[in-house]
Amino acid sequence: MTTTIRTMLFDLDGTIMDTNELIIQSFIHSLKGIVPPEFDREHIIPSMGQPLTTQMQLFSGREDVTDLVAAYREINLKMHDDYVTAFPYVREVFAKLHDAGIKIGIVTTKMRLTTERGLRYVGLYEYVEPGAIVTIEDVEHPKPHPEPVQRAIGLLGADPKTTMMVGDSGVDIESAEAAGVISVGVAWSLKGEAKLRESGARHIIHDMRDLYAFVGLE
Numbered sequence: 001m002t003t004t005i006r007t008m009l010f011d012l013d014g015t016i017m018d019t020n021e022l023i024i025q026s027f028i029h030s031l032k033g034i035v036p037p038e039f040d041r042e043h044i045i046p047s048m049g050q051p052l053t054t055q056m057q058l059f060s061g062r063e064d065v066t067d068l069v070a071a072y073r074e075i076n077l078k079m080h081d082d083y084v085t086a087f088p089y090v091r092e093v094f095a096k097l098h099d100a101g102i103k104i105g106i107v108t109t110k111m112r113l114t115t116e117r118g119l120r121y122v123g124l125y126e127y128v129e130p131g132a133i134v135t136i137e138d139v140e141h142p143k144p145h146p147e148p149v150q151r152a153i154g155l156l157g158a159d160p161k162t163t164m165m166v167g168d169s170g171v172d173i174e175s176a177e178a179a180g181v182i183s184v185g186v187a188w189s190l191k192g193e194a195k196l197r198e199s200g201a202r203h204i205i206h207d208m209r210d211l212y213a214f215v216g217l218e
Contacts, residue, residue, distance in 0.1 A: 005182070005214045007158040008097060009149060011167035012108040014048060015186055016090045016208075017118050022076065022083035023048060027059070030071040034060050045190050049169030051109045051142045076114065086122040087188065089208040094127040102215055105132035105152040107165065107175070109142050132156050144174035149181060164214065170199035177202075184211075 013019040024041045031039065039059070047055050052072060056065035097104060104127055108115050112135045119125040119133075134152045141147045149165055152158075165176030168189035176183035177200050185196030187206040196204060205211060212218050 004162050005102070005164055007103045007105065007153070007156055007163040008211065008215075009105045009107050009152050009163060009165045009176075009181070011049070011165075011169070011172045012106055012110055012115060012118065014168035014189060015166060015172070016087060016094075016124065017122055018085050018087050019083065019118065020048075020190055022079055025079060025083070026072050026076040027055070029075045030068055031056075031059055034068065048190065049109065049143070049167075049171045051136055073111075073114075080114065080117065081121060084118055084121055086124060087208065091123055093208040093211055094124055096217060097211070097215065098127040100215060100217055103129050103132070103156050103158060105129055105134070105156055105158075107134045107143070107148045107152050107172075109136050109148075109171070111135055112137055129156055143171040144178070146175055146178035146180075149175045149179035153179065153181070164211075166205070166211070168196075170195060173199040173201045 010016050013023060024044050027044050047058055052069055053065060056068045060068060094104060106128055115133060115135050132152060132155050134148045136142055139147045139151060153160055153163060160180040163181040164184050165172060165181050166184045166186065167173060168186050169191055173183040173185060173196060183201050184203045184205060185201035187193045187204055189196060193204055
């Protein structure tokens with residue numbers, strides 16, 4: 001296993017923070033009366049990780065979804081603290097990576113407000129390099145385009161060859177590979193391990209502590 005990794009980028013939702021149920025409930029509540037009554041989590045999960053506007057257009061069949069996005073964000077903020085937790089061992093791993101000098105960045109399709117709120121709420125914010133959070137508001141082209149990952153690399157002054165991007169969806173893997181960084185999928189993804197492999201994930205981890213092996217911390 002290589003010990004040359006110096007930078008680790010992480011997706012947020014479904015990767016380091018368990019926001020899955022928060023996202024699902026936010027969609028279900030904000031789309032009441034817009035989608036058929038049978039619309040449920042199975043309709044939502046396949047597109048998780050894509051930009052919110054894109055998902056709302058997909059679910060509603062509408063081009064202008066400004067009102068739906070606003071409704072989702074209002075509900076999401078109200079329910080945030082009731083649902084959000086860090087996945088097992090994430091805080092321990094972030095602290096250990098940080099102490100070992102590994103630079104940590106976040107690359108997400110969320111807006112900055114909820115990204116920073118979530119990171120602070122679960123106790124991860126302090127381990128992320130200052131300024132190394134790339135949100136949907138910071139890019140013209142969100143994941144799966146390489147721009148978000150490339151932006152994070154630029155902010156950290158990192159070398160793509162010694163950088164990993166860890167995510168739970170195909171858009172994370174595709175963005176990472178297009179930017180020339182090493183893609184890592186998480187086996188706890190709601191989309192399933194097979195989907196991540198299909199998207200080109202070079203590695204799959206089954207426990208956050210599996211990341212230690214890549215930086216010589218085993």
